[in-house]
Structures are given as C-alpha cells and as structure tokens.
Amino acid sequence: MFLLNGEHRHCVDVSDRGFQYGDGLFETVEVLQGKPLFFDRHLKRLAEGCRRLLIPMPDSALFEAEARQLSESSDRAVLKLMVTRGSGGRGYRQPDQIIPTRLFSLHPYPDYPQHFQVDGIAARFCDQRLSLNPSLAGIKHMNRLEQILARAEWQDDSIQEGLMLDTQDRVVEGTMSNLFIVKSGNLYTPSLGQCGVAGIVRELIMEFAQRIKLPLFEQPVDQAAVLQADELFVSNSVIGIWPIKRLEARVFKVGVITRRLQDLLNTARMAEV
Amino acid sequence: MFLLNGEHRHCVDVSDRGFQYGDGLFETVEVLQGKPLFFDRHLKRLAEGCRRLLIPMPDSALFEAEARQLSESSDRAVLKLMVTRGSGGRGYRQPDQIIPTRLFSLHPYPDYPQHFQVDGIAARFCDQRLSLNPSLAGIKHMNRLEQILARAEWQDDSIQEGLMLDTQDRVVEGTMSNLFIVKSGNLYTPSLGQCGVAGIVRELIMEFAQRIKLPLFEQPVDQAAVLQADELFVSNSVIGIWPIKRLEARVFKVGVITRRLQDLLNTARMAEV
Numbered sequence: 153m154f155l156l157n158g159e160h161r162h163c164v165d166v167s168d169r170g171f172q173y174g175d176g177l178f179e180t181v182e183v184l185q186g187k188p189l190f191f192d193r194h195l196k197r198l199a200e201g202c203r204r205l206l207i208p209m210p211d212s213a214l215f216e217a218e219a220r221q222l223s224e225s226s227d228r229a230v231l232k233l234m235v236t237r238g239s240g241g242r243g244y245r246q247p248d249q250i251i252p253t254r255l256f257s258l259h260p261y262p263d264y265p266q267h268f269q270v271d272g273i274a275a276r277f278c279d280q281r282l283s284l285n286p287s288l289a290g291i292k293h294m295n296r297l298e299q300i301l302a303r304a305e306w307q308d309d310s311i312q313e314g315l316m317l318d319t320q321d322r323v324v325e326g327t328m329s330n331l332f333i334v335k336s337g338n339l340y341t342p343s344l345g346q347c348g349v350a351g352i353v354r355e356l357i358m359e360f361a362q363r364i365k366l367p368l369f370e371q372p373v374d375q376a377a378v379l380q381a382d383e384l385f386v387s388n389s390v391i392g393i394w395p396i397k398r399l400e401a402r403v404f405k406v407g408v409i410t411r412r413l414q415d416l417l418n419t420a421r422m423a424e425v
Numbered sequence: 426m427f428l429l430n431g432e433h434r435h436c437v438d439v440s441d442r443g444f445q446y447g448d449g450l451f452e453t454v455e456v457l458q459g460k461p462l463f464f465d466r467h468l469k470r471l472a473e474g475c476r477r478l479l480i481p482m483p484d485s486a487l488f489e490a491e492a493r494q495l496s497e498s499s500d501r502a503v504l505k506l507m508v509t510r511g512s513g514g515r516g517y518r519q520p521d522q523i524i525p526t527r528l529f530s531l532h533p534y535p536d537y538p539q540h541f542q543v544d545g546i547a548a549r550f551c552d553q554r555l556s557l558n559p560s561l562a563g564i565k566h567m568n569r570l571e572q573i574l575a576r577a578e579w580q581d582d583s584i585q586e587g588l589m590l591d592t593q594d595r596v597v598e599g600t601m602s603n604l605f606i607v608k609s610g611n612l613y614t615p616s617l618g619q620c621g622v623a624g625i626v627r628e629l630i631m632e633f634a635q636r637i638k639l640p641l642f643e644q645p646v647d648q649a650a651v652l653q654a655d656e657l658f659v660s661n662s663v664i665g666i667w668p669i670k671r672l673e674a675r676v677f678k679v680g681v682i683t684r685r686l687q688d689l690l691n692t693a694r695m696a697e698v
Binding site: 154156162163164165166167168169170171172173174175178205206234237242243244245246255257262280281283284287288293294295296297299300301302303304319327328 | 429435436437439440444445479507518519528535554557560567568570571572575576577592600601
C-alpha cells in the first residue's frame with residue numbers, strides 16, 4: 153500500500169531528486185494495533201532532518217492523516233515515510249521553489265523469531281567504515297551506500313547485525329540499529345555528532361535511563377569497550393531492543409539492565425495504542 | 426527522452442533501491458553531432474563503479490545501442506546514464522539476485538555563455554566538506570547530499586562553481602567538476618583516493634599532460650597552493666575546461682597551459698565525432 157503525494161501510486165518520476173541523488177529523508181515506524189507508534193517523535197526527527205537539508209517540510213497534519221489512513225487496518229506492520237526535495241533545479245543546485253515529494257508505504261512486519269529479543273542475536277564488526285560529516289550526522293537521510301556496503305559483507309543468516317566503526321576507529325552503531333553498552337551498572341551509547349542515525353528508540357532508552365536513575369554516558373566508544381561490556385544490545389523502531397549474545401568470539405549474557413529497558417520499552421509501546 | 430530498461434518510460438517503482446537509498450551510479454556524457462563522446466571511457470568508469478558497489482553491470486552492448494539510439498538526432502545534448510541495484514532485498518541487505526535498473530535520459534545542452542570557457546569563471550570555497558571513505562572515492566555514485574549542501578551555500582549567479590575541501594582541509598574538487606592547478610610550469614591535481622569523483626575529462630587532461638611532457642603531480646592540495654597558483658581551472662564532461670579567473674578575493678589570468686589543454690581537449694572531442 154502506497155500513498156505518493158496523497159495518491160495511491162507507487163511510481164515516481166525519474167527526475168525526482170530522491171532518485172537522482174538520494175536527496176531526501178525517511179522514517180521507519182512500527183505500526184501496532186492500527187497505530188503508528190511514537191509518530192510525533194518520528195515527525196520531530198523528520199522536521200529536524202528537513203531543516204538540516206533545507207527541504208521545506210510538508211504540513212504535519214497531512215502526515216498524520218495519511219499515516220493513520222495507511223495504518224488503521226494493520227494489527228502489526230511497518231510504515232515507511234519518505235520526503236524528498238522533489239524534481240527540478242539544475243544538477244546539484246536545488247530548484248528555486250521546492251515542491252517536496254512525500255511517500256508513505258506500508259509493509260508486513262518482518263517475521264523475526266521471538267528468541268532474537270529473548271535470548272539475543274549474533275553480531276560481527278564490519279570492515280566498511282562510517283565517514284565523518286557533521287552536516288549529515290544524526291539524521292535519517294537517503295544516502296545509504298555505506299550501510300549497504302557494510303551489510304553486503306556477510307550472507308550468513310546466523311548473524312543478524314553488523315557493528316560499524318567510523319574512520320577514526322570509534323564504534324558507532326549497527327548497520328540498521330543503535331548500540332548500547334552496560335558496564336558496571338552504567339549505560340553507554342556512542343555519540344552521534346559526526347555520523348550515525350539518532351534513533352527514536354535510542355531516544356526513548358536514554359529517557360528511560362534518566363527516569364530510573366541509571367547513569368547514562370553518551371560518548372565515544374572503542375572496540376575494547378564493546379568487547380568488555382557486561383551487557384550489549386542494539387535498538388531500532390522495528391526490532392525494539394535485541395540483546396547481543398555473541399559478537400565475534402565474545403559471548404554475552406542477557407543482563408538485568410537490558411531486560412529492564414526492554415520492559416520499559418514494551419510499556420511505552422502499549423501506552424501508544 | 427528516456428529509456429528505462431529499454432522502454433520509453435520515465436517513472437520508476439518507489440521500491441527501486443536507487444530511490445530508497447541512492448544505491449547506484451551515474452554517468453554524464455557530452456553528445457556532439459549525434460555521438461556520445463568518450464563513451465568507452467564512461468562505460469569503463471561505470472564498470473569500475475559497479476564492481477566497487479557489487480552491482481552486476483548490464484551488457485555494455487545494450488548500453489552502446491541505447492546511447493546511440495538516444496543521441497543520434499542531437500547536434501548537442503547531455504546524455505545521462507544511471508544504473509541502480511533495482512528493487513528487492515530486505516532493508517540495506519541486497520537481493521540474492523540483483524536485477525539492475527538502467528536509465529538513459531537525454532537533456533538539452535546547458536546554455537552556458539561562451540565567455541566561461543574563454544575568459545574564465547568566478548568560484549568560491551564551500552563550507553560543506555567532503556567526508557573521507559575510500560570505498561566510495563572516485564566513483565560517480567548516487568549519494569550526493571554533500572554536493573547538494575555545498576551548492577546550496579550560494580545563490581549568486583555570478584559564481585559558477587564552489588570548491589570543496591575534505592574533512593582534513595585538503596582541497597579536492599568543485600561541486601560538479603575536478604580541479605587543476607598550474608604552478609611554475611607544472612600541473613597539479615588533487616588525489617582522489619579518499620573522496621571525490623575521478624572525471625573522464627580529468628583522465629584525458631592527465632593523458633594530455635604526459636603526451637606533451639608537462640610535469641604532472643597527483644597529490645594532496647591545500648588552500649594556500651590553490652590561492653597561489655599561476656593558473657587554475659576546473660573540468661567535467663559537459664563544461665570541458667573552464668578557467669577560474671576569480672576565487673574569493675584572488676584574481677587569476679587565463680594562462681598558456683590552460684589554453685593548450687583546452688585545445689587538446691577540443692581536438693580529442695572532434696576526433697570522436
């Protein structure tokens with residue numbers, strides 16, 4: 153199911169700058185019992201991305217209506233929202249008047265085994281690095297070749313996620329998730345000021361930590377810190393929180409802090425429906 | 426005029442990874458008297474890009490036939506060729522079987538004033554940096570937000586190009602061109618091993634230099650070297666060679682080496698038709 157600029161179409165003009173240059177942003181939203189969860193937060197991040205990329209954001213009332221329209225008959229699904237700079241301009245130069253393209257698409261919720269969340273997943277370190285560019289850091293833009301190349305490094309279905317380092321050897325995030333470390337009762341997550349995507353669930357987890365007075369540190373993280381963690385997990389809007397039980401040769405237990413945060417996330421999700 | 430997978434269509438499915446993630450490559454080719462110029466070189470660069478991005482390149486005979494078909498009735502035009510990874514896969518993960526999308530589009534040749542080539546252009550330094558990532562350096566991929574943000578920095582029509590530095594303060598190229606410096610009878614061009622696009626005309630100029638025994642140095646270049654140049658010019662397949670007559674506060678003459686290279690390029694272009 154698709155809504156392209158409000159119409160049931162799924163074919164975009166090749167002149168759209170989203171196609172030509174990846175000139176746009178997207179949001180990936182969990183739909184549960186007909187509701188797009190944490191949608192106001194997703195819209196807020198989209199608005200920040202539009203501001204950073206100089207794309208005029210369409211009226212959020214339009215987004216809310218279309219999101220509801222697509223979501224209401226789904227018990228569980230994934231709603232994707234894309235906004236591009238539309239067509240026009242000469243080469244990289246943007247058009248004088250920007251008419252953004254907006255696309256909603258509804259997808260089946262992936263059939264992940266329950267044990268990913270309960271027992272944890274296996275992960276690896278990727279060779280492909282994240283490049284550093286503060287202009288593009290944190291926002292969910294459509295230039296995703298680095299993630300594509302990182303994901304292409306493994307076909308082994310027993311590995312669910314790959315962790316990416318930046319070009320200065322800091323561990324930043326997974327190809328499609330954010331990363332958290334628990335060590336000695338403290339929670340750590342890599343800072344995203346130079347690369348990476350600031351996830352909605354990451355934002356929620358950081359708020360939960362404050363609420364339950366779990367000491368939280370947003371800072372650069374190196375491989376040693378990751379491998380020496382007491383607990384390790386990744387997060388995004390579709391998977392929620394997946395503990396990491398195995399990373400390269402190292403094995404991790406699913407710890408109490410991870411479980412606590414999973415519970416808090418589930419409570420927050422239920423409060424949305 | 427468009428040929429999308431061989432058909433006269435200009436609407437692409439929104440599931441195409443070129444739209445979703447900028448997952449693809451492009452070539453911008455000068456058409457002169459019905460001929461796409463230096464097409465074998467463009468195909469060679471495209472093949473290298475496909476190899477680097479793990480996209481199976483469609484048969485080049487197909488490209489040649491379609492390029493000819495679109496170009497033959499144009500006295501002067503710009504032919505754009507795009508290849509994406511097509512649709513499929515889950516998220517960043519590529520499909521097991523990749524069916525690339527190929528798109529040819531023909532565009533009017535831009536109405537640049539003749540004096541850009543004869544007298545030179547005005548340029549500026551951009552604030553937006555090029556990030557460093559060897560995996561993506563040199564190839565003409567579709568993730569172009571950095572160039573878009575750089576170009577958005579100025580609307581002043583009296584400035585034709587912006588020069589971009591990388592995140593380690595090296596001057597690399599223009600937003601849509603490569604950069605050359607002449608100093609004390611030597612030719613310099615920034616190395617592109619960490620970022621930038623290795624242009625076809627840049628490649629030709631480097632061959633001309635060897636042919637006429639003009640000493641050529643491909644190396645890191647800083648702002649001081651650019652501002653202290655005897656001669657300065659930019660190049661791409663559509664503009665050819667544009668001398669820079671003004672860069673920020675500095676003024677440059679159009680020198681004899683620049684003129685020589687423009688002549689050699691024109692001769693090479695004429696030999697193609």
